[in-house]
Amino acid sequence: MVIHYKCPNCGSDMEFDAVSGMLSCGSCGRKDNIEDFSEEFITTTFSEDEAKQYNCDNCGAVIITEADTTATHCSFCGAGVVLGDRLSGDLAPAKVIPFTISKEEAMAAFRKWCRNGRLTPKGFMTADRVKGITGLYVPFWLYDLDSKADVKAVGTRVRTYTRGNYIYTEKKFYDVYRDIDLSYVKVPVDASEKLDDTLMDKLEPYNYQKFKDFKTPYLAGYIAEKYNFSDEELFSRVKTKVQPYIDSYIRSTISGYSSVNYKSKNIRTKKTKAHYVLLPVWMVYYDFDKQEHTFAMNGQTGKIVGKPPISLGKVASWFGGIAAAAFVTLKIISYAVGGVLW
Ligand SMILES: [Zn+2]
Numbered sequence: 001m002v003i004h005y006k007c008p009n010c011g012s013d014m015e016f017d018a019v020s021g022m023l024s025c026g027s028c029g030r031k032d033n034i035e036d037f038s039e040e041f042i043t044t045t046f047s048e049d050e051a052k053q054y055n056c057d058n059c060g061a062v063i064i065t066e067a068d069t070t071a072t073h074c075s076f077c078g079a080g081v082v083l084g085d086r087l088s089g090d091l092a093p094a095k096v097i098p099f100t101i102s103k104e105e106a107m108a109a110f111r112k113w114c115r116n117g118r119l120t121p122k123g124f125m126t127a128d129r130v131k132g133i134t135g136l137y138v139p140f141w142l143y144d145l146d147s148k149a150d151v152k153a154v155g156t157r158v159r160t161y162t163r164g165n166y167i168y169t170e171k172k173f174y175d176v177y178r179d180i181d182l183s184y185v186k187v188p189v190d191a192s193e194k195l196d197d198t199l200m201d202k203l204e205p206y207n208y209q210k211f212k213d214f215k216t217p218y219l220a221g222y223i224a225e226k227y228n229f230s231d232e233e234l235f236s237r238v239k240t241k242v243q244p245y246i247d248s249y250i251r252s253t254i255s256g257y258s259s260v261n262y263k264s265k266n267i268r269t270k271k272t273k274a275h276y277v278l279l280p281v282w283m284v285y286y287d288f289d290k291q292e293h294t295f296a297m298n299g300q301t302g303k304i305v306g307k308p309p310i311s312l313g314k315v316a317s318w319f320g321g322i323a324a325a326a327f328v329t330l331k332i333i334s335y336a337v338g339g340v341l342w
């Protein structure tokens with residue numbers, strides 16, 4: 001099923017506009033609310049062989065997609081289309097965070113990021129290196145988890161004092177036992193095969209207050225993918241992800257000893273729920289030195305992740321400061337999120 005959103009004024013294809021949060025017509029400038037966009041301007045076409053081939057109802061061209069695409073552009077007339085049958089049933093996302101950063105803002109941020117060739121070889125941004133910019137909705141699983149930790153340890157306290165001509169060292173040993181219940185809500189794990197997991201992890205956090213119930217018009221004009229991995233398949237990844245938070249919580253409950261020796265640590269994590277959501281990412285592809293590079297931006301907060309082509313001469317003087325600053329930021333984030341990750 002191919003879905004087009006037609007402008008009630010002029011009949012052009014409308015797209016989701018990140019700045020206004022509405023469906024917007026590129027030709028006449030009309031804007032419409034997604035909540036009350038009239039059905040009569042939504043055209044849907046069914047293809048004979050649903051999963052394999054879609055045709056654009058503007059120009060009749062075959063819409064070339066990969067099996068996982070759920071929203072794309074017609075490669076001939078450029079219309080933004082949504083492939084509805086790939087978003088229904090088990091494949092229907094529960095929530096979406098719409099884009100709030102427009103394509104222009106993303107481009108401007110990219111240029112600013114490269115500005116003055118601060119970390120890049122001279123002249124990097126003098127030529128137009130950008131090969132493409134894509135607004136992408138990435139499929140994520142958000143897990144609600146219950147963890148139980150059973151911890152046995154021995155804590156040691158040491159006291160030194162002087163009496164007469166002797167120095168005494170007193171060592172006391174304490175049995176430590178902790179039985180801890182922890183709940184984590186909405187821990188995100190990227191469910192797309194194509195995208196790099198570390199890159200996606202770095203784009204966090206997203207502001208979950210802005211989640212909307214999923215509606216297909218949010219995808220109009222963007223590229224979207226369906227999940228490649230089910231929540232069961234990614235469960236081990238989410239467990240690995242919360243592990244350091246569980247460990248640091250356990251450590252925080254055992255204090256006042258000069259040393260702690262862990263005897264056993266039993267952690268069981270259960271999934272209570274998994275929510276299928278789409279999160280917005282701007283991807284910029286650029287080439288430099290005959291290589292392709294990627295720059296990614298959180299489409300909601302504007303946070304940038306990516307590796308610029310690095311000029312080694314310049315990096316030496318910079319690196320110390322940057323590494324220290326990044327470390328402090330990470331620390332602050334992990335403290336701020338505490339037990340629940342955000
Ligand atoms: Zn129009």
Ligand SMILES: [Zn+2]
Pocket residue numbers: 056057058059060061074075076077078079
């Ligand atoms: Zn077309």
